[in-house]
Amino acid sequence: MTSTTPAGSDPAPRPKRRTFSPEYKLRIVAEYDAAPKNEKGAVLRRERLYHSHVKEWRAARDAGALEKLVDQRTSPALIATLMLAPGLPAGEAADPGQGAVTAGQ
Template sequence: MKARRRTFTAAYKLAILAELDKAKPGETGAILRREGLYSSSLVEWRRQRAQGALRPKEPVRRGPPAVANAADVAELERLRRENARLERQLAKAQLVIDIQKKACQILEIELADPDEPT
């Protein structure tokens, strides 16, 4: 089995660097041995901290985006009501058209094809 390289979170790195900054001279080696770290790691972490690369990251939000504000919610509700009204109106119009077609069939009236030019 191949050995895996350890990875450290930004929070862990910052915590170790803060502990080392507070440590008295000579305690650095004890902290490194306790954590199983090398001094080269500290050099790299200090460089990252100076560049601002160790700032805590924003948590990734999963799922659908949250509704922005009350105005958007009101607009969405208004549009849903309008959509429902238009669907009811369309259903009525289709019913009227079906009745007209049946009436024309009963009266034997030929309907004009809507695709043909007049």
């Protein structure tokens, strides 16, 4: 029995994976962390993401990997507002090169 479709044409091509920019990842992690507990799922549904995305992106942010990927020339305000060190209260940003800096220093 032979196939009626030519060998080169695929009836359902594979979907492409989504790619996320470092700015997007930082924005989503900050939005997710700032959301009240009962609204975190809404953020994930709206963006069609899984909690595992946020966990991986938060770990990368905390390790400093995401801040190195963001274009410093075009996004300095984004880095300053979204790069919060773990354990610091809101509004006290971390200095990527010097460790955590408190608001009073």
